[in-house]
Amino acid sequence: MHVYNTLSAKKELFQPLHDSKIGMYVCGPTVYDFAHLGHGRSAVSFDVIRRYLIYNGYNVNFVSNYTDIDDKMINRAEIMKISVKDLADRVIPEYAKDYASLGIMVPDVLPKATHHVEQMIELIRKLEKKGATYVLDDGVYFDISKFPEYGKLSKQDLDALKSGARVKTKESKRQFQDFVLWKFSKPGEPEWASPWGSGRPGWHIECSAMSREYLGDSFDIHGGGADLMFPHHECEIAQSECALDKPFAKYWLHNGFIQINNEKMSKSLGNFFLLRDVFAKYPPQAVRYLFLQTHYRSPIEFTDEILAQSKNSLMRLHDFMNRMKNHEPEIANGKQQDFDDFIASTQKNFEDAMDDDFETPQALAALFDFVKEVNRRMDAKNLTRDSQELAMTFLMRIDSVLCVLVSTQSDEVDSETTMLMEEREKARKNKDWKKSDELRDELLKRGIQLEDTPQGTTWKKI
Numbered sequence: 251m252h253v254y255n256t257l258s259a260k261k262e263l264f265q266p267l268h269d270s271k272i273g274m275y276v277c278g279p280t281v282y283d284f285a286h287l288g289h290g291r292s293a294v295s296f297d298v299i300r301r302y303l304i305y306n307g308y309n310v311n312f313v314s315n316y317t318d319i320d321d322k323m324i325n326r327a328e329i330m331k332i333s334v335k336d337l338a339d340r341v342i343p344e345y346a347k348d349y350a351s352l353g354i355m356v357p358d359v360l361p362k363a364t365h366h367v368e369q370m371i372e373l374i375r376k377l378e379k380k381g382a383t384y385v386l387d388d389g390v391y392f393d394i395s396k397f398p399e400y401g402k403l404s405k406q407d408l409d410a411l412k413s414g415a416r417v418k419t420k421e422s423k424r425q426f427q428d429f430v431l432w433k434f435s436k437p438g439e440p441e442w443a444s445p446w447g448s449g450r451p452g453w454h455i456e457c458s459a460m461s462r463e464y465l466g467d468s469f470d471i472h473g474g475g476a477d478l479m480f481p482h483h484e485c486e487i488a489q490s491e492c493a494l495d496k497p498f499a500k501y502w503l504h505n506g507f508i509q510i511n512n513e514k515m516s517k518s519l520g521n522f523f524l525l526r527d528v529f530a531k532y533p534p535q536a537v538r539y540l541f542l543q544t545h546y547r548s549p550i551e552f553t554d555e556i557l558a559q560s561k562n563s564l565m566r567l568h569d570f571m572n573r574m575k576n577h578e579p580e581i582a583n584g585k586q587q588d589f590d591d592f593i594a595s596t597q598k599n600f601e602d603a604m605d606d607d608f609e610t611p612q613a614l615a616a617l618f619d620f621v622k623e624v625n626r627r628m629d630a631k632n633l634t635r636d637s638q639e640l641a642m643t644f645l646m647r648i649d650s651v652l653c654v655l656v657s658t659q660s661d662e663v664d665s666e667t668t669m670l671m672e673e674r675e676k677a678r679k680n681k682d683w684k685k686s687d688e689l690r691d692e693l694l695k696r697g698i699q700l701e702d703t704p705q706g707t708t709w710k711k712i
């Protein structure tokens with residue numbers, strides 16, 4: 251398998267640090283507002299990568315954080331006249347819901363920044379001991395001159411950064427690109443005690459501390475949107491490698507932008523779409539399909555027309571799956587060697603595509619070739635029950651990666667979800683409201699929304 255590593259700016263043979271175990275960290279959202287298309291694209295990109303690693307037998311520990319404290323959180327909470335924690339508590343379940351609709355596997359660990367302040371302080375102390383920090387009136391800063399490799403990820407020349415920024419440099423900052431590790435709090439803001447005074451962590455230190463907590467000082471894959479490469483990821487590298495004297499992440503993967511009418515999606519351009527607004531018009535899985543039709547590093551063009559085409563392609567796949575399920579073979583049972591060979595060659599095409607830096611457009615093309623052939627055989631009544639079963643098993647294996655064949659909104663739920671629903675019903679009967687609420691939230695995370703009515707509880711997939 252080859253992956254494009256932003257750090258080396260080339261495709262590299264993928265070699266994990268520890269045999270079959272993989273540590274993977276993906277920067278999650280700041281939870282001050284609902285998820286938009288950009289969040290969805292990043293989540294789908296790294297979901298498919300994670301799923302393909304699992305497909306290949308790797309044991310993946312997937313960590314993706316929630317940034318639940320920063321200026322945007324504080325400002326929004328103030329406008330809404332609620333606490334920052336209440337804001338996070340409202341928004342996080344909405345992310346979980348939108349991501350579940352997109353068929354995204356729940357991460358193994360979903361750390362919140364506010365639960366890891368201690369670990370962040372510990373990292374800053376390490377940097378302080380190395381003389382890489384200094385204190386100004388508004389916070390503790392990282393001195394990038396203490397990390398000469400600063401700029402290695404985004405390929406920026408430190409000298410150019412320094413001189414180019416001379417004009418803008420705040421008087422007291424040593425270099426323009428020096429960034430805040432710890433921000434002193436203003437009255438009324440959420441704050442934590444620290445050796446430098448009460449305040450809150452800077453954004454970059456959050457990911458360095460949380461990835462270290464769950465994946466160790468060095469780990470395999472760090473992912474995020476291309477917009478995070480600089481300065482966020484550059485700063486993560488500087489802090490972690492300067493504090494710990496070890497290489498941070500081995501492979502850096504970045505997903506591309508979304509363009510709407512040829513312009514980069516942004517709030518200021520007004521072409522900014524929330525996932526929930528798109529889901530009101532199209533099935534969420536069509537959005538997933540649209541993302542997979544483009545390589546994860548390339549920009550995606552997003553228009554109603556392309557989305558409608560994606561929906562049609564998705565429906566074709568679902569119709570095909572229904573046909574397969576209901577198909578009664580009319581010929582004698584038995585092995586069909588040519589069909590076995592066809593499955594093997596399709597599998598090879600699929601894996602070759604995915605092994606080449608996760609080329610999902612080609613993987614989908616392999617899947618469509620397969621669908622066409624199976625349809626042809628069903629039309630010609632030339633598919634035995636054995637072949638049909640083999641095809642189904644093969645399709646389910648491919649779909650464990652792509653997640654487009656089985657509807658994320660079907661009425662089927664897995665046995666674990668059924669068990670949770672039964673447990674919740676029991677808790678309600680026993681008037682154990684706390685447990686009942688916990689189970690309701692757990693089910694919501696799995697994309698199941700419950701509604702309690704006088705007649706009983708109903709549910710729907712969201």
Ligand SMILES: [Zn+2]
Pocket residue numbers: 276277278457482
């Ligand atoms: Zn991050």
